[in-house]
Amino acid sequence: MFQNFEVTSTPEKGPARLALLRQEIARAGLDGFLVPRADAHQGEYVAPCDARLAWLTGFTGSAGFCAALMDQAGVFVDGRYRTQVKSQVDPEHFTPVDWPETTLADWLKQALPDGGKVGFDPWLHTKGEMEKLAGCGVELVAVDNLVDRIWADRPPRPSGKIxxxxxxxxxxxxxxxxxxxxxxxxxxxxxxxxxxxxxxxxxxxxxxxxxxxxxxxxxxxxxxxxxxxxxxxxxxxxxxxxxxxxxxxxxxxxxxxxxxxxxxxxxxxxxxxxxxxxxxxxxxxxxxxxxxxxxxARKNSAEIAGTRAAHLRDGVAMVNFLAWLDRAAPKGGLSEIDVVTKLEGFRRDTGALRDISFETICGAGPNGAIIHYRVTQETNREIRKGELLLVDSGGQYLDGTTDITRTVAVGDVGNEEKTCYTRVLQGMIALSRVRFPKGLAGRDLDALARYPLWLAGQDYNHGTGHGVGTYLSVHEGPQRISKVSDVPLETGMILSNEPGYYREGAFGTRIENLIVVQPAPALKGADARDMMAFETLTYVPIDRRLIKVDMLSRGERDWLDAYHAKTLEMLSPLVKGETLDWLTRACAPL
Missing domain, CATH: 3.40.350.10 (Creatinase/prolidase N-terminal domain)
Structure with a gap:
């Protein structure tokens, strides 16, 4: 259950393994080989035996791939991992490539202008993927996996009980x-x-x-x-x-x-x-x-009821954690690993936790700007006064899966951090309040969460929301709130609502609740059309100390006050002592 804060791979492993792979590429009569993050099931998360991309390059993100040629090796990553990849791969041997802005087809055209043969494992790529490479000028050859040939101590397949x-x-x-x-x-x-x-x-x-x-x-x-x-x-x-x-x-x-x-x-x-x-x-x-x-994706009433119960239980763990953090962090001496361990302990104390739902993201100061940061023994950082602390975490319970992000102030933080935080909050509130015609997709709503940031010339390099399963994957398709999602949002779909803002080398901020699509309540005088809305599932205080209240509209202030009033109503009977005192203060009206 507990997170493993291992020491990351030493840089020299990547070049040595790449050299071995190139020997196999030459032996197979090829000019390159594709190494995806994916396994044969195309899941976002892979078993240790399928972590070929990490084994070869050192990059541990949940999306990406490597195109290994004889003279260069591109590591393709999206906006979530562009900071992370720089610290994980050896830049003398692996070149980070901004993807999907640069497609693999275009990259291969430039890297192999005279054509050539590039191998791929047909069990690790989809038909749709391979069709996008048509016309790239190289011959794609299905072969046995070349990485597996050189991975001498590759772990066995997982064998967990059903x-x-x-x-x-x-x-x-x-x-x-x-x-x-x-x-x-x-x-x-x-x-x-x-x-x-x-x-x-x-x-x-x-x-x-x-x-x-x-x-x-x-x-x-x-x-x-x-x-x-x-x-x-x-x-x-x-x-x-x-x-x-x-x-x-x-x-x-x-x-x-x-x-x-x-x-x-x-x-x-x-x-x-x-x-x-x-x-x-x-x-x-x-x-x-x-x-x-x-x-x-269309959750039935039992699944939604279970998810509500899981969020209430998880909310208790979160407020116990946040109350402890507010007392402990200003004293100094806390590290990111200390915080992650303590939070997992509060979830375990519920007596119902089966596992955490993903590796907890806990980034202090500049580490918070690494969107999918995962603390290790090497990167572990002390939490200092005057910094933002971003904690993105979740739990797997038999009745539901949770995913929540809270960014909190440790002592007094700067004006710029508060301004950016408030813009992120405005975007999260906009998505929480929206009513929209039935049939719209995530791409039709994504801009609502970005609009306050866009007005300031800012944005974030990830989707605004992903689907969530019921005691299943914390990232579930096909529904998303994203610029590229054309899947209509339907009743029962659970999604995250998580705009953010990240300033590399300085700070990161994100606020995340889970929401579920429901028919919108009728309004007097409204058109005779089917409208949808989001029911909020996550009830945990949002750090009021980081809000520049004068930036909020009356409607935004009213939403936040109502949200905190309901949070207090739901959670106050379930906590006591110092946590109850903290919760009452945290949920006070603006």
């Missing part, structure tokens, strides 16, 4: 889900669908596992037939003691080849190897989204 997920939290039996999704497959003209996303499989079968750290999923493949039958492929030892039929990993490929008729495969999440195997066997592939993704 558990049954209680139907009172799932809100629907696995049998009912199978029949419902199978009917969709049949109506779309297919005889089966291949499932490769672990959270889709876990949701469909009402199971959970521990194969991926912080994510209670089972690594597996599945085939859902149009009659509702499911073939599950993983390590059979995981299911010992359960009434669950499991076939071994090696049975998956023969099972694909034995299918008949039309088979549905998601081109954006399934490995390209799946489509290649089916087409090689003469089976027609229907390129269509994973049939579980949208139903899983």
């Amino acid at each position: 558990i049954e997920y209680p139907v009172e939290f799932a809100g629907e039996t696995a049998e009912a889900k199978r029949k419902r999704i199978a009917a969709d497959i049949k109506n779309a003209g297919a005889q089966a669908a291949v499932l490769t996303l672990p959270d889709s499989i876990c949701w469909l079968l009402n199971i959970r596992g521990s194969d991926i750290e912080r994510n209670p999923v089972v690594q597996a493949f599945a085939i859902l037939h149009a009659d509702g039958r499911v073939d599950l492929f993983t390590d059979p030892a995981k299911a010992e003691g359960l009434a669950l039929e499991v076939q071994p990993w090696e049975a998956f490929e023969p099972a694909l080849m034995a299918l008949q008729g039309v088979v549905r495969v998601d081109p954006d999440t399934a490995p390209v190897a799946v489509s290649d195997i089916l087409q090689g066997a003469g089976i027609e592939v229907q390129a269509k989204a994973d049939p579980c993704i949208l139903p899983k």
